[in-house]
Amino acid sequence: MVDGLTDDRLRRIPRHPAGWTGVGMVMLVVMMAVFAPWLSPHDPQRQDLTLRLKPPAWIEGGSGAHLLGTDGLGRDVLSRVIHGSRISLLVSFSAAGLSGVIGVSLGLVAGYFGGAVDGLLSRLGDVQQAIPVLVLAIAAVAMLGPGLLNLLLVLSVTTWINYFRVVRGQVLAVREELYVWAARSLGCSSLRILFRHILPNVSASIIVVGTLLIANMIIFEASLSFLGLGGAVDIPTWGRIVSDGREYISTAWWISFFPGLAISFTVMGINLLGDWLREIGDPRTSVQRFVVGR
């Protein structure tokens, strides 16, 4: 049961070139991550110092064996970019999910019960918003130490507010609806009302916030990896590959260029998809997308 999906809007779904482009782009990246071991021509970690800094195939000196060239240690850039998608997607999807669990539950509670609980949680949200995500994440990862799990925790705890605000607002609007009163007068528990009656009605917004947040997560993860605060050193991630290529930027631009292109491509696809989902949910709101701040 998705909120506000009328027949008219369902009929409009097939004709949305930008949305379908987004779906295609996201599918492509997901496939790339899933089938990485079969798609990549080389082992992303294999070093071969005789093949250092080979340019991409179409530039003089490049070869078909290394389509996008090699890095400073002779590793194949294409294979590394393909494998890098795994961590990027894994971290961003799970962080957006975990952040959603926190933000949605707190939003439901705050919106439904109101009063002191709402006041406290909303102030907590204000505090969260006063500290830029990247700033808090840098300080937190510095204390916890780098690592995939720590990265995941830090990213979820710093972004739950995006769900919280939207869900709280929607619950406030929905909780006085007739069907909620009906459920209450039938003796349903608050928990049942929240999860069986209210949650399905705010799910469309949750999906939209989540989708757009995944795009931001990809950039956060990449930024932290780039700053050396990502996961383990031996796993290639897009942010780390860009960072590896930094010292060669004036001579071997391809090392940093292609992983960055992959990040932009993925984020663009997710944004197109998210915009489309939002439009299906509610064609009037165009501003809401930027509720998800970085």
Place this chain on the structure above:
Amino acid sequence: MARYILYRMAHGLVVLVGVSVVVFLLMHLSGDPAAVLLPLDTPPEDVAIFRREMGLDRPLPVQYAHFLSRAVRGNFGYSYHYRTDALFIVLQRLPATLKLAGAALLFSLFFSLPAGFVAATLKDTWWDLLIRSFVLVGQAVPGFWLALVLIMLLAVRWQWFPVSGSQGWQSLVLPAITAGSFSMATVTYILRSSLLEVMAKEYILTAHSKGVGPWAVLTRHALKNAAIPVMAVIGVQIGWLLGGSVVAEVIFAYPGMGRLAVNSIGYRDLPVLQAFVAVMAVLVVLLNLGLDVLYAWLDPRIRLYG
């Protein structure tokens, strides 16, 4: 109006108290601060002495009270690495960061306001399509990568701007683009959609029908009303500009607070990191307070009922 501003100030104060709790807890994030802060081979006796000296053996609320009473006086302790007052080192680099974030905001508004305006007034033309494509790209490109591409083209190949440092306005251009590109795209998008929304309102139709020229309708009736969501977004963007400036500072070796903080990670220089987070939060709160006042001036409804 005065009541509204007082209310917003009180709210800002509450937020800052919350921020102080977060900054305090940063220290305890790893479970045992002593284990993080001391070298691995420290003898247990020394660890015990360290705990007593730092007050780590006392209950958390007592530690927090102690921390807060020192923090409000600007005392975040001594930097382990720089051997001087932590807040002092951070504040020393504050002007540089403000200059960068300000330049990024200027850059962002300089392009986004005209672009959003053109896209809205020439909706569904090639201009609109072009600008919307830029928005899409601008929001997807990560700052650190854009920075490297800019260095590759503008600093290395064409040598228009320096690769790093902070000499003169030229050294500010590339970092400002890096930190401001996302905001530029976002503000363009918001201004476009908010202008389009306002232009569909009935009072615009009224203005048209009573014979007001199209330009006057746009500038006098539509723009001021369209400005409110744009300002709300700029408020959210302040945090992102400051966060984005961290990345720009690191890449361009720009001597600001962000680079200081990232360098402090390696030294586990907790007092500097705490002072950094606190200063950033105070900045965000103050800037948002300023925006709140500006809002109230733009929109009388907020002044009266906000």
